[in-house]
Amino acid sequence: MIKPKQAALLSRRIGKLSLGFHAHRRYLERYGVPKALNELPDHRLIGFDRQLAYIRDILKERPDLVGIAFDFRADSNLVQLAAIRAGLGIGMCQHAIAAREPDLVEVLPGTLDIALETFVVMHENLKTVPRFRATFDALAAGIDAWIRFPRILAAPAAESGITL
Template sequence: MFDWDDLKAFLAVARGGSTLAAAKALGVNQTTVARRIEGLEADLGLRLFDRGQTGSRLTEAGRDLMAEAEKVERASETFGARAQAHRRGLAGAIRLTATEIVANNSLMPALAEFRKLYPEVQVDLVISDKALDIQGGEADVAIRSGQVLPPSDLIARKLHDYDFALYCSRDYARRRGAPARLDDLKDHDLIGGEAELADWAGMVWMFRQAGGKAPAARSNTMGNLFHAVRAGLGIAPLATLLGDVSRELVRCSDTIAEAAGSSWIVTRRELKDTPRMRAFLDFLTPYFQQQMRELEARAKLMRERAADNDGDAAELDASA
């Protein structure tokens, strides 16, 4: 069985072109490198280099084995990095849960950036609009949204506040018109919710304004609700950070005070100070908050542009 130090000497000579260059790269003397190459060739029963006045050139066998030696080198580096990560307490898995709409719109780019910084931490994402039991161990950390967090022993960091308003698609507005007043909702198709979404304050408020009319369609997740509105199925309450920045949607109301909510990142008390969870929380919190600020700025710009366009249209109608 050959020694890893012999393989390092082999790679150094192959890359440097001579035992002298390899010795400098490895920080050992030239005799040691030459002895290791000779030992490796003896163990393999192969000549790996053609030696000459100008240095050492790989033989056909040497060229073929070079790629395999580089694989061993990478495996050794990975092994060392993982061992170091375990010493620091960073290596391991984090089970994260979030709703579909948060995961797809906010978390995916954040997780990609976190992975670049902490490749030894594996983040397993569980997408569910049902709140998993963090205290019971169904997940380690969660992004929770709502008007309040229920009392618990979980540790929470607030991420952002959200507003909601009613929206329809531009196609729906062309076909049916957008409601000019809340009283008009009774004459429009409304998309309702199922399960927990049916009892959400924004949904309850919309149907109360419409006099309790029956929904034209139903969705059981916020992600599906967004796509249903965008597809033209009807009107529904959506987060302004998503609705206002979408060119495919038309806003149909002011913000809904009853529906205003917030989001938090929550985890168990005994996990919050573990190195990998601390790294994750310290990365995700400011990343998510910056992302929300950028979305807010875009939404504000889109609202201003929409108001300018409405003003221009009104002037044209008046002049006509």
């Protein structure tokens, strides 16, 4: 999620993974839907425990997110996604993942507006080794296809059958 800076690396920039705030519809039915960013502290929030390099980059672009206090913290994006799917609160999720899951609803659509640069990287000495080259090319093609998956904007909660 960060452009490689080391020499002797072969890298391919794939594109950007867009993120949004998402919650399971059960959570929103129970606790309501925030109408503005300043209402997020009134909700259970899911997020990171430590500021990894890509998170520091996000916070430089979005200083308004620096003070968000998370109720459920994990450095694993998979654990955060599992918590969102379980209805524990509102968290950041890739639009491409949420678009494939009808029970995940985007909260405050367009408010987060973050996209993570994505690269596939390997050491330049491996580019002529067939199995490494095949893996590199397959990863690049697969991630590229994932990113290009058309973003399906989640309907606002009121239009998604969530009653408050």
